[in-house]
Amino acid sequence: xxxxxxxxxxxxxxxxxxxxxxxxxxxxxxxxxxxxxxxxxxxxxxxxxxxxxxxxxxxxxxxxxxxxxxxxxxxxxxxxxxxxxxxxxxxxxxxxxxxxxxxxxxxxxxxxxxxxxxxxxxxxxxxxxxxxxxxxxxxxxxxxxxxxxxxxxxxxxxxxxxxxxxxxxxxxxxxxxxxxxxxxxxx
Numbered sequence: 001x002x003x004x005x006x007x008x009x010x011x012x013x014x015x016x017x018x019x020x021x022x023x024x025x026x027x028x029x030x031x032x033x034x035x036x037x038x039x040x041x042x043x044x045x046x047x048x049x050x051x052x053x054x055x056x057x058x059x060x061x062x063x064x065x066x067x068x069x070x071x072x073x074x075x076x077x078x079x080x081x082x083x084x085x086x087x088x089x090x091x092x093x094x095x096x097x098x099x100x101x102x103x104x105x106x107x108x109x110x111x112x113x114x115x116x117x118x119x120x121x122x123x124x125x126x127x128x129x130x131x132x133x134x135x136x137x138x139x140x141x142x143x144x145x146x147x148x149x150x151x152x153x154x155x156x157x158x159x160x161x162x163x164x165x166x167x168x169x170x171x172x173x174x175x176x177x178x179x180x181x182x183x184x185x186x187x
Contacts, residue, residue, distance in 0.1 A: 006117060009135070010110035013142050017102035020050055020145060022164050023152045024098060029091035031159055036151070043155060044094060045085040050148050051097040052084045054105045054141045060121070061134055062108055068122040109138065 024047050032044040041049060056077055060066050089097065117135035153163040162170075 005114055006112040007110050009112075009117075009138060009142075010106040013109060013145075014102070014106045016142050016145050016149070017098065017106070019165065020047075020149050020152070021095060021098050021102075023149065023156065024091070024095050026161055026164060027152075027156065027159065032091055032094070034155065034159065036155055036158060041085065043152070044089065044091075046148055046152060046155075047094045047098060048085045048087070048089065049081065050145050051094065051101045052081055053144055053148075054101065055081065057138055057141045058105065058108070061138065066121060067119065070122065070124050105141075112138075 027043055032047075033042050035042045056074075059077055060069070060072065066072065112134075117133065117138070119134050120131040121134060121137060122131050123129070153165070156163045
């Protein structure tokens with residue numbers, strides 16, 4: 001019995017991407033060059049990295065449909081991703097890239113079968129674990145984006161912006177605090 005399949009994976013990826021896009025929209029374009037510390041990515045570079053990072057699992061699982069990562073050209077693929085990060089883009093272009101690449105990836109995810117998601121992919125000799133399912137590896141793409149989104153939320157704080165997810169939680173907490181049960185107790 002499967003509880004979490006390709007459609008769920010795609011839907012959860014879309015939710016993560018939607019929240020990333022909201023952050024991208026909230027940060028002013030004149031702060032897209034902000035860098036939290038020397039030798040870290042700028043806001044624009046982080047957002048571009050997020051937009052194109054799924055090209056690695058796409059290459060592995062969709063294009064080459066690899067069953068082993070032995071001999072996979074990780075450095076070559078990473079060079080392409082870094083080159084994308086260095087390409088100057090406006091805020092609008094970065095947000096469009098996030099939307100377009102995200103939806104393209106989500107559609108592909110949603111189209112996969114349980115059998116495909118359950119296939120095991122071998123890692124290069126000496127790596128632990130020696131294999132992972134495609135599902136686990138594809139879930140890693142979403143986790144990767146959430147990692148970088150956490151960085152962006154901290155950057156928002158550094159820029160004086162309260163992240164939207166924090167504002168939403170604060171609104172829910174305020175509603176609960178002033179709800180009917182509290183009013184009765186105070187009455």
